[in-house]
Amino acid sequence: MRRALTTLRRVLPWVAVSLFLAQFSAMVGLTAYESLRKKYRKLRRFPHTAPQxxxxxxxxxxxxxxxxxxxxxxxxxxxxxxxxxxxxxxxxxxxxxxxxxxxxxxxxxxxxxxxxxxxxxxxxxxxxxxxxxxxxxxxxxxxxxxxxxxxxxxxxxxxxxxxxxxxxxxxxxxxxxxxxxxxxxxxxxxxxxxxxxxxxxxxxxxxxxxxxxxxxxxxxxxxxxxxxxxPLVLHRNTPRISVYPIRNMYLEAIDRAQDRIWLTHAYLIPDDDLVTALRQAVKRGVDVRIIVPAKSNHVVADWLSRGFYTELLSSGIRLFLYQGAMVHSKTATIDGSWATIGTANLDRLSLLGNYEVNLEVIDGDVAAHMEHVFLVDESNTVEITLEGWRQRSLGKKLTEQLLSPLRPLF
Structure with missing residues (x-):
C-alpha cells in the first residue's frame, strides 16, 4: 500500500502537468487556426430590424x-x-x-x-x-x-x-x-x-x-x-462589493415563464442553476430557444459552450447557430411581457466577475418587438438537433472534454 501511494504521488504531478499542457496546446492551436481563418473571412449582410x-x-x-x-x-x-x-x-x-x-x-x-x-x-x-x-x-x-x-x-x-x-x-x-x-x-x-x-x-x-x-x-x-x-429597471454587477443582481434577474424571470423564453447570447457558458432553471421551464411546457453564434470571436469560448449542448438539447431546449456573422447580443424576451438588453453574457465572467449593466423592461410592446427581432435573427440560423449533434466527430467530443475543466474560468 505504501509503495502504491508513493508511486501515485510521483505520477499525479506528471498527469496534472500533462493535462495542463494538453489544454494549453489545444487553446493555442484553436486560437491560431481561428486567427488564420479570420484573415480570409468575408463579411456578409445579415437580416436586421429598423429602429423604431x-x-x-x-x-x-x-x-x-x-x-x-x-x-x-x-x-x-x-x-x-x-x-x-x-x-x-x-x-x-x-x-x-x-x-x-x-x-x-x-x-x-x-x-x-x-x-x-x-x-x-x-x-x-x-x-x-x-x-x-x-x-x-x-x-x-x-x-x-x-x-x-x-x-x-x-x-x-x-x-x-x-x-x-x-x-x-x-x-x-x-x-x-x-x-x-x-x-x-x-x-x-x-x-x-x-x-x-x-x-x-x-x-x-x-x-x-x-x-x-x-x-x-x-x-x-x-x-x-x-x-x-x-417598467425600466437597471441592474448593475459590482465586483467591488460582490453584488451580482443580473444573474438573479435572469433566474427570477426564467422561473416566472409560462409560455416562451427566447435568449440570444454571444457566449453561452451557463452555471448549474441557470441550466436547471431552463430545464425546469421546459418541463412545465415553456418553449425555450437560444441563439448563439455558429463561430464567435472567441474560439475557446465556443468549444466550452458546446460542452453544454448535449445536456440542453436532451432537455428539450432548442439551439440555433447564427450564420455568417458574429452575434454579440446579450438579450432575452419572455412570455411577451418581459425583456432585457444589456452587456452581460451568460458566463461566469459576466455574471460573477465583470462590471456589467442590463436594462430590464416589463412592457408588452417592447417584449413583442424583441420577439420580432428574435424571429428575424432565427431566420438566419441553423437549428441543432440532438441526433445531429451526437453524430459529431470523436475528435470534437474529445476536445470538448479536454477543455471542460476550464469552464469555471470563463
Whole structure:
C-alpha cells in the first residue's frame, strides 16, 4: 500500500502537468487556426430590424440591431449635447469609427459641454496609446488593465457600454465602438428617452465616483431624480462589493415563464442553476430557444459552450447557430411581457466577475418587438438537433472534454 501511494504521488504531478499542457496546446492551436481563418473571412449582410421608438410609460425605448443605425444616433446625441456627456465603453477602436466618436467628444468639450469618459484599458491594449490622448477639457477615467490584487475596486473588467447626454437621452447594450461592429457584427443596443434616463446616469455616476482613484477627477453630482415605480429597471454587477443582481434577474424571470423564453447570447457558458432553471421551464411546457453564434470571436469560448449542448438539447431546449456573422447580443424576451438588453453574457465572467449593466423592461410592446427581432435573427440560423449533434466527430467530443475543466474560468 505504501509503495502504491508513493508511486501515485510521483505520477499525479506528471498527469496534472500533462493535462495542463494538453489544454494549453489545444487553446493555442484553436486560437491560431481561428486567427488564420479570420484573415480570409468575408463579411456578409445579415437580416436586421429598423429602429423604431416604442412608448414605455413616460419614456421612449428604441431597439437597435445594426451598428450603423446606432452610431448615427449616438453621434447625433453627442453633437447636439448642451451641458453634459457621460461616455463609457469596453472596447474603443482607433479606426475611422473610433476617431469619429473621439472627434465628436472633443468638439463637444470645445463648445463648453462637460465630457466624462471611461474605458477599459485591458480591452484596448492593441489600440495605439496615442489614440487615447484626449485634451485636458475632457475628464478621463481609465479602468486599469492590470489590477492590483490588494485593491478590490479594480477587480473585474469594465464591460459596460453607456452613453448619457444632457439627462435626456441614454444608450445601453452590447455594442462596442469600432468599424467592424458598425456593419460586420449583429448586436443589440437600446436608446432611452425620458425621465428614466436617470437610471443610466446614476449607474455611470456611481462607477465614476467609486473608481475615481485619489480624486484625480472631480466627483460627479449624484442628484438625479429616480422613480420608485417604472417598467425600466437597471441592474448593475459590482465586483467591488460582490453584488451580482443580473444573474438573479435572469433566474427570477426564467422561473416566472409560462409560455416562451427566447435568449440570444454571444457566449453561452451557463452555471448549474441557470441550466436547471431552463430545464425546469421546459418541463412545465415553456418553449425555450437560444441563439448563439455558429463561430464567435472567441474560439475557446465556443468549444466550452458546446460542452453544454448535449445536456440542453436532451432537455428539450432548442439551439440555433447564427450564420455568417458574429452575434454579440446579450438579450432575452419572455412570455411577451418581459425583456432585457444589456452587456452581460451568460458566463461566469459576466455574471460573477465583470462590471456589467442590463436594462430590464416589463412592457408588452417592447417584449413583442424583441420577439420580432428574435424571429428575424432565427431566420438566419441553423437549428441543432440532438441526433445531429451526437453524430459529431470523436475528435470534437474529445476536445470538448479536454477543455471542460476550464469552464469555471470563463
Amino acid at each position: 421608438p416604442i412608448p414605455v410609460a413616460d419614456n421612449e425605448v428604441t431597439v437597435y440591431t445594426y451598428g450603423e443605425d446606432l452610431y448615427r444616433d449616438m453621434l447625433q446625441a453627442i453633437n447636439e449635447a448642451e451641458t453634459v456627456i457621460h461616455f463609457e465603453t469596453y472596447i474603443w477602436k482607433g479606426d475611422s469609427t473610433g476617431l469619429e466618436f473621439k472627434q465628436a467628444l472633443v468638439n463637444a468639450a470645445d463648445r463648453g459641454v462637460q465630457v466624462n469618459v471611461i474605458w477599459d484599458e485591458f480591452a484596448n491594449l492593441v489600440v495605439p496609446r496615442a489614440f487615447y490622448r484626449l485634451p485636458p477639457n475632457i475628464r478621463v477615467l481609465r479602468h486599469p488593465a492590470f489590477p492590483r490584487p490588494w485593491s478590490p475596486k479594480q477587480w473585474g473588467r469594465d464591460h459596460r457600454k453607456l452613453l448619457v447626454v444632457d439627462r435626456r437621452v441614454g444608450f445601453i447594450g452590447g455594442y462596442n465602438i469600432g468599424k467592424l461592429y458598425a456593419t460586420g457584427w449583429r448586436d443589440t443596443h437600446a436608446r432611452v428617452v425620458g425621465p428614466d434616463v436617470a437610471e443610466l446616469e446614476n449607474a455611470f455616476v456611481d462607477f465614476w465616483n467609486d473608481h475615481n482613484r485619489r480624486g484625480k477627477q472631480p466627483e460627479l453630482a449624484n442628484d438625479m431624480v429616480r422613480s420608485w415605480q417604472t
